Every structure is written in structure tokens, then in C-alpha cells.
Amino acid sequence: MDLLGLLNINQLAVALSKLNMFPYFDAAHYIVSVMSLREQPGALDVSRRSPFACWFSAMLYCFGGAVLSGIIMAEAPIEPLANSTNILFASLMWSVHQFNNSPHPIRLVLTAMKEVTRTWKVMGGVTQASRKYKDSLFVMIAVGWAKGAGGGLMSNFEQLVRGIWKPETNELLKMTYPTKVTLIGSVLFSLQQCQYLPIQRPQLMLLYTVFTVINKTRMMLLGSSFSLLAVVESTLYQVLFARPVSCSPLTNQSNSSSEVKSTSCVTNGSTPPHEQDKKKNE
Secondary structure: OHHHHHOOOHHHHHHHHOOOOOOHHHHHHHHHHHHHHHOOOOHHHHHHHOHHHHHHHHHHHHHHHHHHHHHHOOOOOOHHHHOHHHHHHHHHHHHHHOOOOOOHHHHHHHHHHHHHHHHHHHHHHHHHHHHHOOOOHHHHHHHHHHHHHHHHHOHHHHHHHOOOOOHHHOOOOOOOHHHHHHHHHHHHHHHHHOOOOOOOHHHHHHHHHHHHHHHHHHHHHHOOOOOOHHHHHHHHHHHHHOOOOOOOOHHHHHHHHHHHHHHHHHHOOOOOHHHHHHHHHO
């Protein structure tokens, strides 16, 4: 990547890769996660009926990636609870922002900081998988995806904690933007880890972070759910999954085949069965 070197971005990329997420960026992640939970239907009612269930749901939002990646790696899912500092810190953010909404400009900054933490979570999951399963590309992708988007992927379990069961909202069936962009990041970092992508890790971290922050900020400022991934998704769908116009369903194929058989009987000089029955009755 000589272009990045000419633009003096290498130093910025290295400085970004050494950035510490605790406490400011982690706090932004916890606050935005709690605010996202408050926006779920019935979340405020649960907080009044059962504060413990509300707190447990908030912890799943905050540490769902660590829990899900631990399950995939055959590790204890309660391992995130071993870090008492993070649990207490997330609980403090939950108690402060449980009944308060941050102004839109502040939330914009916090969301941008949360997108920065997404890069570290995905990269951490890929690195964790590479230590145990070397050169296993798909394992790295799965763990990195779970680490970065575990809160969304575990949404059905989190809903059960609040007494709600909506299987049609499965994240695999209807992927949200965070889940999609995390999957893309996991693929990129896994390819870089396996040396299939000719780019250094700090540079990839910088490019991915800039993309996620700018795209998420644009979506919030415009108040639109349209993302740049929609064009790529539409193209891939048309190329890989769209059914050609000439190909018809099985029912139409069976009907057309029966019509072809009947017409072939007529052209060969033979009488179709239903015509033969008419002649017998006559």
C-alpha cells in the first residue's frame, strides 16, 4: 500500500492501532448499547417490573459478543463476568442512562466512538480464533463476526429475558446494518490474518474504521436506513440468486410438459385420451 505511505497515513494507522479502548470508547459502547435497549418495545416496562431482568438484558447488549464468541470457541460463556471492572463500569452506565436520553449531537459522537470499538472487537475475535485454529479462515470469520455483532445475533435470547418471543426477528433472517458491516469486517480481517489480503493490519484497521464511522454518521444525520451496502447486496442478489425469466416454477413446467405431450399426440396422428373417451361414448 504505497499510496497510504505517500499520504503519510501509516503513522496515523499505527497510532490508531495502539489506541486504548478503556475507558472512554468502552463507555461509549456501553451507553449506546443501553440506549438501544431502551428503544426496544416494552423495555421500559420491564425495567419497572424487574430491574434485574433489565440489567441482565443490558449486559447481554454490552457483552453479547464476548459471550457468543466464547460459546463458539468452547469456552465458558460467563468468562466476561470475570472482569469485574468492566461489569461495574457497564452497570454504572446502565444506571445513569436507564431513565435519561442523551441529546442528538452527543449521541452522534458516542455512536461514532462505538463504531471504533467495533473494529477492535472484530480484530480481537479473529486474533483469538487464529491462535487456536491456525489458517482456518471460516472459523476466524465466525468468531470475529460473533465478537463484533454478538448483541444482535443473541437478540432472540435477550428478548426471552424480557419475556418476549419473536422468532421472525431472527438476525440471520433479517440482518441489520451492524450485523452486515461486522460480517464484512470479519471477512476482511480474516483474509488479512491468513495473508490473502495484501495490506498491513494497522492500515486495514484505519480504512475499516473510517468507513464504518463515516457511513454510520451519514445515516444518523440524514435519518435514513439506506447504507452503501445496499448496492452491493442488490448486485450480488441479481448475479447469484435471481431466477432467470426463462425459468418457470415446477408447476408451470408440469403444465407446459402436459401441453407439449397433448400437442405431440395430435401432431403424430393419434387421438388424446379424452377424445378417445368421447368417441366411445358416441
